[in-house]
Amino acid sequence: MNNTTSSNAEENNNEMVVTPWEVKGKVDYERLIKEFGTQPLTPQLLERVEKHTDKLHLQLERKIFFSHRDLDTVLDLYDKGTKFVLYTGRGPSGPVHIGHLVPWIFTLHIQQKFNTRLYFQITDDEKYLISDNADLKNTAKWSYENALDLIALGFKPQDTFIIYDTQDIDLLYDITLEVAKRITYSTARSTFGFQDSTNIGWIYWPAIQAAPCFIHKKLTGENVPALIPAAIDQDPYWRVTRDIAQKLGYYKPAQIHCRFLPGLGAGGKMSASMPETSIFTIDPPDVVKKKIWNAFTGGKGTAAEQRKTGADPTVCSIFQYYFFLFEEDTAKLAERERKCRGGEMLCGECKKDIAEKLNGFLKAHQERREKAKDVIDQYHIKR
Amino acid sequence: MNNTTSSNAEENNNEMVVTPWEVKGKVDYERLIKEFGTQPLTPQLLERVEKHTDKLHLQLERKIFFSHRDLDTVLDLYDKGTKFVLYTGRGPSGPVHIGHLVPWIFTLHIQQKFNTRLYFQITDDEKYLISDNADLKNTAKWSYENALDLIALGFKPQDTFIIYDTQDIDLLYDITLEVAKRITYSTARSTFGFQDSTNIGWIYWPAIQAAPCFIHKKLTGENVPALIPAAIDQDPYWRVTRDIAQKLGYYKPAQIHCRFLPGLGAGGKMSASMPETSIFTIDPPDVVKKKIWNAFTGGKGTAAEQRKTGADPTVCSIFQYYFFLFEEDTAKLAERERKCRGGEMLCGECKKDIAEKLNGFLKAHQERREKAKDVIDQYHIKR
Numbered sequence: 001m002n003n004t005t006s007s008n009a010e011e012n013n014n015e016m017v018v019t020p021w022e023v024k025g026k027v028d029y030e031r032l033i034k035e036f037g038t039q040p041l042t043p044q045l046l047e048r049v050e051k052h053t054d055k056l057h058l059q060l061e062r063k064i065f066f067s068h069r070d071l072d073t074v075l076d077l078y079d080k081g082t083k084f085v086l087y088t089g090r091g092p093s094g095p096v097h098i099g100h101l102v103p104w105i106f107t108l109h110i111q112q113k114f115n116t117r118l119y120f121q122i123t124d125d126e127k128y129l130i131s132d133n134a135d136l137k138n139t140a141k142w143s144y145e146n147a148l149d150l151i152a153l154g155f156k157p158q159d160t161f162i163i164y165d166t167q168d169i170d171l172l173y174d175i176t177l178e179v180a181k182r183i184t185y186s187t188a189r190s191t192f193g194f195q196d197s198t199n200i201g202w203i204y205w206p207a208i209q210a211a212p213c214f215i216h217k218k219l220t221g222e223n224v225p226a227l228i229p230a231a232i233d234q235d236p237y238w239r240v241t242r243d244i245a246q247k248l249g250y251y252k253p254a255q256i257h258c259r260f261l262p263g264l265g266a267g268g269k270m271s272a273s274m275p276e277t278s279i280f281t282i283d284p285p286d287v288v289k290k291k292i293w294n295a296f297t298g299g300k301g302t303a304a305e306q307r308k309t310g311a312d313p314t315v316c317s318i319f320q321y322y323f324f325l326f327e328e329d330t331a332k333l334a335e336r337e338r339k340c341r342g343g344e345m346l347c348g349e350c351k352k353d354i355a356e357k358l359n360g361f362l363k364a365h366q367e368r369r370e371k372a373k374d375v376i377d378q379y380h381i382k383r
Numbered sequence: 384m385n386n387t388t389s390s391n392a393e394e395n396n397n398e399m400v401v402t403p404w405e406v407k408g409k410v411d412y413e414r415l416i417k418e419f420g421t422q423p424l425t426p427q428l429l430e431r432v433e434k435h436t437d438k439l440h441l442q443l444e445r446k447i448f449f450s451h452r453d454l455d456t457v458l459d460l461y462d463k464g465t466k467f468v469l470y471t472g473r474g475p476s477g478p479v480h481i482g483h484l485v486p487w488i489f490t491l492h493i494q495q496k497f498n499t500r501l502y503f504q505i506t507d508d509e510k511y512l513i514s515d516n517a518d519l520k521n522t523a524k525w526s527y528e529n530a531l532d533l534i535a536l537g538f539k540p541q542d543t544f545i546i547y548d549t550q551d552i553d554l555l556y557d558i559t560l561e562v563a564k565r566i567t568y569s570t571a572r573s574t575f576g577f578q579d580s581t582n583i584g585w586i587y588w589p590a591i592q593a594a595p596c597f598i599h600k601k602l603t604g605e606n607v608p609a610l611i612p613a614a615i616d617q618d619p620y621w622r623v624t625r626d627i628a629q630k631l632g633y634y635k636p637a638q639i640h641c642r643f644l645p646g647l648g649a650g651g652k653m654s655a656s657m658p659e660t661s662i663f664t665i666d667p668p669d670v671v672k673k674k675i676w677n678a679f680t681g682g683k684g685t686a687a688e689q690r691k692t693g694a695d696p697t698v699c700s701i702f703q704y705y706f707f708l709f710e711e712d713t714a715k716l717a718e719r720e721r722k723c724r725g726g727e728m729l730c731g732e733c734k735k736d737i738a739e740k741l742n743g744f745l746k747a748h749q750e751r752r753e754k755a756k757d758v759i760d761q762y763h764i765k766r
Contacts, residue, residue: 128560136560136561169556173508173549174519177512178519180512180583184580185579185581185586186579199563200567200571200586200589200590201563201587204563204583204586206583
């Protein structure tokens with residue numbers, strides 16, 4: 001609803017819109033850093049991270065995570081003995097797609113390297129409030145299903161705490177009150193673009209998303225900062241949360257922001273509301289193949305033409321899959337790009353490769369997802 | 384904050400203001416019926432109530448309860464076998480004063496005569512959100528203290544369920560979401576007078592006050608209407624709640640509205656924020672005597688003058704105490720009024736009488752209040 005990044009959207013359908021509820025158009029990440037007032041991840045800062053992680057994670061090396069707030073402060077504190085907690089989450093509006101996994105995979109890496117706790121918020125209340133069609137039964141179903149995907153990635157129950165908003169409101173509520181008391185309607189409206197027609201639940205909701213930033217102190221007595229790895233569309237929440245954190249005796253939550261995995265269509269992030277352009281973690285192999293086969297690439301009209309003039313990987317949704325997740329070897333990725341540009345490798349081959357990689361990944365993921373059903377209760381915060 | 388009843392308040396300090404957060408000026412109850420769009424309690428309706436209660440309760444006979452919404456519908460349903468539940472509450476901002484007890488005493492009567500359940504909401508979250516000085520420790524303390532006063536009146540745990548908002552949010556939250564999703568900011572602003580500077584917690588809060596109207600179905604499976612006996616300043620909450628109740632599959636909550644017990648000063652309701660004009664249930668006898676001694680009456684400048692011209696009970700705060708609570712015998716009340724008007728009984732005598740009655744009442748109340756500490760847990764909703 002925030003339209004700070006969508007001026008004149010009517011005039012240009014490809015105009016960038018990036019809000020917590022909508023991402024569309026061609027996303028200009030450099031511009032987002034400026035408009036949101038965040039900091040780029042500098043080589044110096046990446047070097048500091050690398051000291052703790054042996055090798056720089058692929059998603060940092062490739063600038064999939066590209067921006068931050070206070071990561072330097074969190075590292076300063078860590079070096080002096082004050083740990084941090086990780087916090088990220090998921091709005092359970094449907095099945096998880098591959099794009100959702102990107103920041104979770106990175107979060108797992110940071111958790112393992114820094115040996116720290118993760119709070120993972122499943123925002124069933126938000127999904128209910130912002131969608132005309134959602135009902136609470138439905139969001140409860142997807143909360144469960146989405147949690148399985150998180151667990152399947154390898155998070156361990158001893159340091160991973162899943163917060164289901166409607167089930168765990170008793171743990172959040174007093175913190176949400178502290179936060180909400182300090183956010184005026186005026187601030188909320190200008191941050192989130194609320195209107196007269198916005199329902200009052202939605203208006204309150206930023207206080208619910210803020211609460212896990214501060215819950216660690218309530219649960220353990222330790223006052224440490226939260227570091228939030230998430231796509232940059234969530235940044236407005238942290239702006240308001242950061243403004244009031246210190247008044248409440250907490251550290252400002254820090255963020256590290258990632259890009260969106262594009263959908264299989266032309267432009268925009270992968271979106272569950274366009275199922276034909278998203279690979280869901282529960283998709284069977286034939287569905288995956290079909291979606292990949294129909295994906296938008298940078299290819300030419302005919303094979304002959306493409307062999308002659310080459311294709312354009314920068315606009316190709318398939319190439320992004322290799323870049324984000326499925327080609328960890330940077331030399332091999334460069335080789336694939338070279339062959340694409342040179343017309344040496346056609347889209348069919350590239351699609352066949354990625355479909356195999358995807359289906360291999362999903363087979364293992366789906367098996368781990370089934371096993372997660374036996375242990376999911378262990379991730380629920382004990383009373 | 385709602386200013387529908389406070390136009391031109393600047394021009395006239397005695398101008399009526401009646402909102403959930405402020406009551407001041409001379410309250411014109413006939414005008415409130417018109418402005419709030421409620422119904423007067425007609426003789427026909429009182430007759431219907433009397434059939435179930437043997438004798439009409441003093442507070443109905445004296446029109447202390449004077450207005451309603453859907454009481455007739457609730458009685459129709461009751462006569463056909465559908466019961467109702469009672470719902471009222473308390474904002475725990477400080478000690479309970481005698482004025483707070485008025486609707487609770489009536490509620491107990493209705494509960495006993497109709498053999499029905501009471502949900503009593505203690506709104507510690509609201510008090511925290513609307514007051515700059517309140518903290519959650521303080522509101523928790525007063526929640527406990529105020530619950531003791533309710534129990535001391537004789538409510539039994541088997542059909543009295545005290546809801547402490549911050550402790551019981553797990554029971555309320557899904558209902559508040561259903562409600563909040565259906566109230567736009569525009570509606571909330573026009574009903575409650577919210578402004579840009581209002582905090583987002585306060586804006587959400589009407590959904591929390593609505594939830595106990597509907598909680599009985601969740602706890603028991605029975606869908607029955609709620610009847611809310613409360614002072615009329617709370618009416619705006621029920622207007623918005625009534626508008627959405629049926630969309631959610633519930634009955635519209637019904638109300639029966641009472642007047643405010645005036646404070647011991649000149650005009651206005653008894654208010655805990657003016658402690659010298661309020662008799663608190665925990666006041667010791669000498670404090671009660673002193674407050675009564677300083678109370679505003681309808682008396683004259685000298686005893687000689689008053690003996691000659693009589694006094695005016697209609698403006699006398701002490702006379703209201705007899706009227707609301709401490710002279711149940713209507714003939715005796717009329718006799719006291721006659722003597723006052725005729726100059727036969729001076730204010731000193733009247734004050735001495737009421738101080739004795741008050742201290743007698745409070746002594747017994749304070750003893751029951753102490754005993755309530757042993758059983759207060761029985762009134763908490765079991766999980």
